[in-house]
Amino acid sequence: MPLTPYIDDRSIAASARDQDTMTKIIEITFREAHHWLTTRGLKLDQVKKEFIHFMRSTRGRHAGEGPSITVPTNPPGEQKTVKPAKSIHYLGIWLDLQQKFNEHIQKTTSKAITATHALRILGNSIRGMHQTHARRIYIRAIQPINTYGLPVFRKSKNGKLLTTLAMTQNKCLRMITGAFHTMNIAAMEIKASIPPIDIWMDYRLKMEALHLATLPRDHPIICHVYPDQRSQPTPASHPHSLPSSNPGVTEQT
Numbered sequence: 001m002p003l004t005p006y007i008d009d010r011s012i013a014a015s016a017r018d019q020d021t022m023t024k025i026i027e028i029t030f031r032e033a034h035h036w037l038t039t040r041g042l043k044l045d046q047v048k049k050e051f052i053h054f055m056r057s058t059r060g061r062h063a064g065e066g067p068s069i070t071v072p073t074n075p076p077g078e079q080k081t082v083k084p085a086k087s088i089h090y091l092g093i094w095l096d097l098q099q100k101f102n103e104h105i106q107k108t109t110s111k112a113i114t115a116t117h118a119l120r121i122l123g124n125s126i127r128g129m130h131q132t133h134a135r136r137i138y139i140r141a142i143q144p145i146n147t148y149g150l151p152v153f154r155k156s157k158n159g160k161l162l163t164t165l166a167m168t169q170n171k172c173l174r175m176i177t178g179a180f181h182t183m184n185i186a187a188m189e190i191k192a193s194i195p196p197i198d199i200w201m202d203y204r205l206k207m208e209a210l211h212l213a214t215l216p217r218d219h220p221i222i223c224h225v226y227p228d229q230r231s232q233p234t235p236a237s238h239p240h241s242l243p244s245s246n247p248g249v250t251e252q253t
Helices: 019-038 102-120 131-146 159-177 185-192 197-213
Strands: 003-006 009-012 069-072 079-082 087-090 093-096
Touching: 009 019, 019 069, 093 102, 102 131, 102 159, 131 159, 159 185, 159 197
Parallel strands: none
Antiparallel strands: 003 009, 069 079, 087 093
């Protein structure tokens, strides 16, 4: 049962054979953490308390909300009951009951579309910013928004996520290339020198794995990796590079 702090965010994760036992473990751990902070003159935010039951089967999801937890508050002697939520927000990631990440992708793609509409103000296929610059902005600013939390949701085996991400990228491709809505997607990807979203995500995951493999053994991230996974050899070669930043986009007239 790890107690994971990150700056001003804390998480308590527990697993048990039934929800009642797991809830008791969470309550005891929270009281100990609350007492430790109180004795050092620190307080917890009374509003930012979220609780969720992760479930594998749909049968458990439809069985009801599940037991709530009762935790102490900052005023001495007072307690607060926190009911389980259908999704929680932690470190920019929206976690749902079955970890399908539908809500997370919905929110990230919505932000990416908003940024894309803002990029439209800077230029179009006739006047304004050149298409090469629009491509760079998409790759370095909009694409990271669209795929935020990639290492978390990529292996979720949820095909809807890839479809939603691809639709968002296709809208950006039409804006970059100035193509019609009936234009073939593969042709736009070639013209803008932007790979399909699934290839790009696999490439980013390989680069993340390569970066983790080169970290020193005493690095804080490596200390959280299981011992049997720390001895994995470093990849012999880098993943194949993606297209360069000088695509053959159509020149403005």
